[in-house]
Amino acid sequence: MTVELRHLRAFLVIAEEGNITRAAARLHTGQPALSRTLQALEAHLGVRLVDRSTHHLRLTDAGRDFRARAATAVAAVDAALDPARAGTWPLRLGHSWSALGQHTATVMRLWQRAHPKMPLELLRMDDRSAGLASGRVDAALVRNPVRSNGVRSVHLYDEPRVAAVSADSPLAEHPTLTLADLAGHPVIVNPTTGTTTIALWDTTHRPTTVLEVDNTDDWLAAIAAAQGIGVSSAATATIHPFPGVVYRPLTDAPALPLHLAWNDPPSHPAVTELAAFIRETASRQQDPPPSPSSSQD
Structure with missing residues (x-):
């Protein structure tokens, strides 16, 4: 047949x-x-x-x-077969939250300059594979590698972690925080696309209450309402400023790796080029991002 x-x-x-x-x-x-x-x-x-x-x-x-x-x-x-895309071949890049952080706009702007007929479309997908498993994107930015046959991934770089706390919390008065500082507070997690779990803390200093939300917007709203604290990458502090939420560097939390994943064979010929492009662009941005400890005060 x-x-x-x-x-x-x-x-x-x-x-x-x-x-x-x-x-x-x-x-x-x-x-x-x-x-x-x-x-x-x-x-x-x-x-x-x-x-x-x-x-x-x-x-x-x-x-x-x-x-x-x-x-x-x-x-x-x-x-x-999409008439709206006739004459171009967009490269669809999925992400679940925060994309490339401080590098997002630079990567998209420079890519467009280098590939005027191949636009880079950034698409937020609220699933763990950032749209890759459903075929809605050509490549996906993921913090955890997609462990599936027929999927390839490359490591782009590592992101430091930050704590997200209510602006009214005493924790917001500290320029930096440790995981132990957060242990006495409920932790808010997004089990669908987030990377934070209770296992981030050691067994002797661990939050006793875990509150689950469905997406980044609900995560931010819950933190602003002082329902608990959150832990995320520094990219979140750059991409998601939110009234009533302040970000503080976590000095003892392990860095969070960022990967680019795609199906093999790829659905777009420029996927591997995009991986090299992102790494090169990120390495050129020597200036550090605005400090999360001051940008949200």
């Missing part, structure tokens, strides 16, 4: 819904027809993509790997 785009779209909807019946309803087709489409795709690939032995449909290991490739292929076709 010849695999068509409809086979890939059908599989992606099945993977997203986790249920053949719901997927068939979304695709406006019958359940038996959708099952046959899935079976035909599996027969062509020679692997089982979906485990049907349980009450809840699950992707096999091969299915999870193929999902990333299928999403990339579908997104590439959609981008190629």
